[in-house]
Amino acid sequence: MSNLRPLAIALGISLLTLVAAPDAHAAPKKKAAARAPAVSAQCSDFYEATNATWLKTNPVPQTGATTALGQLADRTRQQQRALLDGAMTAPQGNVQKLLGDFWASGLDEAAVEADGSNPIAPLLTRINAIKKAKDVPASIAALHQVGIPVAFNFAPDVDLKALDRHIGYFMQGGMGLPDPAFYTRTDADTVALMGRYRNYVKQVLALTGTPADKLDAESQSVIALETELARNAQSLAGINNPFNNYAPISTKELNSRYRNLQLEAFLKAQGVNDDLVSLSDPALFKQLDGMVTRLKPEQWKVYLRWRVGDAMAPYLSKAYRDAEFEFRGRVIRGQTLPPARWEQVLDAINVAAGPMVGREYAAKHLSADDRRKAALVVDKIREVQIDAVKRSTWMSDEAKTEAQAKLAALKIEIGTPLRDLDYTVQPMGRGSFGGNMLIASTWRHREEMKRIGKGNADRRWDVLPQQPALAYDIAQNRLIVTAAVLQSPVFNAKGDTAELFGSYGALVAHELTRAIDAKGALVDAKGELRSWWTPADKTAWTLFGNRVAAQYSGYDYPGVKGAKVNGELTREENLADLAGLELAWEAYKAVEPAAKPAAQQGFFRGWASLWPQQLSPNVAAQRLSSDILAPGRWRTNGPLSNLPSFGATFTCKPGQPMQRVDNDQIKVWR
Incomplete structure (x- = not known):
């Protein structure tokens, strides 16, 4: 019940996803007294050192994947479930009354079964009334x-x-x-x-x-x-x-x-x-x-x-659902078992009435203080990014001018879209889940059609507020931070400043770099589709990408014996990770210039805590050849090994696994 939007895929937003599985890591053997001191755990494998407890608690699954950000997504689904349960029993306002009735109608499987084909009967009657081609x-x-x-x-x-x-x-x-x-x-x-x-x-x-x-x-x-x-x-x-x-x-x-x-x-x-x-x-x-x-x-x-x-x-009724799952679920989607009933109903409501759920979700789970704090970090990252552009040694003067203008014009939307929707839908009751789906889907289609026309392009997002996502929308030159993403491990409101900039700040910076990277340079500050990089700018960026691709191509792919990371496939994301960390570190240092190394360590732990993951062998093999994101171990260790600030904070020496020698370090904005 949705339309294909290829332009949103090509010009739109990139949602946060998580990939790859770390393999087992042997404990270091004791060194003889006469030998050099052992490399510390942090300087050897920071991913393993930081995420040891998580990795032990979450063993490699037989099928599928377990990831820190996947656990965040699961948590947000449970939060949505609790919200809808509350709306069903004690709704607060008209929107919750509509959603609560919708939710109740879906959970009542006996009523759904008794309803049979009734929800679509009016549609079938109209179709059967066709007499002529006209x-x-x-x-x-x-x-x-x-x-x-x-x-x-x-x-x-x-x-x-x-x-x-x-x-x-x-x-x-x-x-x-x-x-x-x-x-x-x-x-x-x-x-x-x-x-x-x-x-x-x-x-x-x-x-x-x-x-x-x-x-x-x-x-x-x-x-x-x-x-x-x-x-x-x-x-x-x-x-x-x-x-x-x-x-x-x-x-x-x-x-x-x-x-x-x-x-x-x-x-x-x-x-x-x-x-x-x-x-x-x-x-x-x-x-x-x-x-x-x-x-x-x-x-x-x-x-x-x-x-x-x-x-x-x-x-609809079980006969419909079973038929659909046997073909689309098993054959097309590769599922072995259908999801629980509450998950099916939640997915259905998000398809047909997701913005309604998002509005209520944000009201419940996003405080004004958290929204303000999230905005302050974005503002600081943008300020640092503009300064980095000004002093860049690889960007042309023409590109610097356009990049600064584009970053200055960047729109920032946190929690929910700025433009609210019209929620005056036909009242939905508890009698027919299929009927409610059609009512809500008709409303959703009407709102989609309202996006057409002058001045309507930013009417709403291509992601829902209740879905964890932090994304740059290149067509609208806007940063989108959903309500759902503003919780651990991305956004720990009660954590220290270093951790906040290392996790949330680095992801913000990762996305902001997209405004002015090779793809961002296809849209100018006025929102016109044109390339504003000079040939020299393009060459410089290509060289950065080549070096990053070479670095990551040397890494073993965890969980797939004898395989290496595909550096070419993952180069743009890896480059954005590195650039984002450079900028986030600079922003953090500007906020806490006197912080001691012990306090600074939280910045790097914040980054590493985003990426722990355990993938089944089949999933790891699939992602090896198709995923544009590097495995979690290398999303952690790869960019950090290029940062002198990491080495200084943990006293890692050049040439150790977590600190590349100066000539090998890749520098984008520092």
């Missing part, structure tokens, strides 16, 4: 209105020529499988997958009213329609490139080009009155326009029934 576009528009995109996707995203606004993007969609290639490949694995998919389509069609003797024909009809969409679709790599999807067109031109699809009427149904949209694949929409009249209404009716049943399956 009825199809209105049904497509009506399903989009309730958050069920069919035939194609339509969603707001950044206007690449005016980043301060959103426009609506018409894009490929309407397929039940995540990759269009699945419909056309003929290898054995894909053929087997398609067989399981066909069985799932049959199950959903049966539940939505197809007689047993028509299941084979109707499931084949659905797959034939989706295959036709897939044959004209871009690859996943193509659709994730924002420039492949940007093709502005006047809304007045839509109907003349695609008369059968009635796209002007579609936009009015979504509440969109803008005079500009993007439609990057006219051949695909021409094909779709022809399909409206070429395919029989009966085929469209079967396809639309299937899409409704599939989209709503997780929120």
Whole structure:
């Protein structure tokens, strides 16, 4: 029940994630008296020394992963659960009353079972009323209105020529499988997958009213329609490139080009009155326009029934949920067991009404003092970053000027989005969970559509306040700090200043560097898409990245015997870690210039405490080849070994594992 937003992927925010597993570390052997003193634990492996207790308490799992930030995410889910439990029994205000009823309706499995297909009955009735080709576009528009995109996707995203606004993007969609290639490949694995998919389509069609003797024909009809969409679709790599999807067109031109699809009427149904949209694949929409009249209404009716049943399956009775999990859960998502009922309901509410939960979550879990303290750290980091730009020896004068202007213009939003949403939704009761999902999803879609138009681009975030995230939004030049991330191990309000700057401050600095790094340099201070680095700036950054990649490529990958870290794959994140720590340390020293080494140690422990992790062998092997983040051991040790301040604080000597010799140290902003 959500739309694909590739521009948000490419130009948007980067959420904090955690990777990789440390392997066992043998205790150092005692040295003979005549030999040099043993290297201290801190100078040998700071990650292990700092996180020893955590690693012992959290052994390597047989499957999946255990991480410090993952535990933070789990804690926030329990906090959301407690919040919704309270809203269910003793709501404080109208929003909590709506959420409490929503929550109660989902937890009442007996009522959900008794409800059966009733929540989608009105949608199916409308679909079954289709008589002629001209009825199809209105049904497509009506399903989009309730958050069920069919035939194609339509969603707001950044206007690449005016980043301060959103426009609506018409894009490929309407397929039940995540990759269009699945419909056309003929290898054995894909053929087997398609067989399981066909069985799932049959199950959903049966539940939505197809007689047993028509299941084979109707499931084949659905797959034939989706295959036709897939044959004209871009690859996943193509659709994730924002420039492949940007093709502005006047809304007045839509109907003349695609008369059968009635796209002007579609936009009015979504509440969109803008005079500009993007439609990057006219051949695909021409094909779709022809399909409206070429395919029989009966085929469209079967396809639309299937899409409704599939989209709503997780929120309906057990027969729907079991069918959905057996295919999408086991085959597509790789899950072995379905989540607990409360987790399913929480996920559903966050999909349909996440901003409502976020507003209440922040009110409960984020104090004004913590918000103020978090903002002060950001302000200090930004001040230090601007100073670092001014004295940079590698940045050109032109780039320095633009970087300072961009950092000065940076917007900072902490806890929740600055612009609140309209929470006047149709009252939700405790009678029908599926019905509540449709009500909330319709509200969510309406709010999404409001993002389209001038001055609406920053209407809200692409992450929820109740999700732990600290991110730089490149399109809006804004730093986003969610309410949920402002707790340990990221933000310990009761900890000392050194620890706060080493954890939260370093992550803030990591993100702020993104405003003016190689990717940030594609958007200027005015929000215009242009490259403002000189060739010399680009060369300097590339050389930094090359050195960082070489450093990390020499590290063993924990949990995967004989493997090394992929330095090229992880270079940009590793470079941001190093740059962020340089800036956070400078900011901390400015705040506590007289701090003694014993007090300064908390800065580095704060950083290390973010990254302890234990991954199963399978997960470690997967991340080795695909993750852009280095393993936790090296996110800790790698950047710290480049900092003379670390060596001075723990009296590590050059050449020891945690202190690279001066000529090998990589310096970005110091």
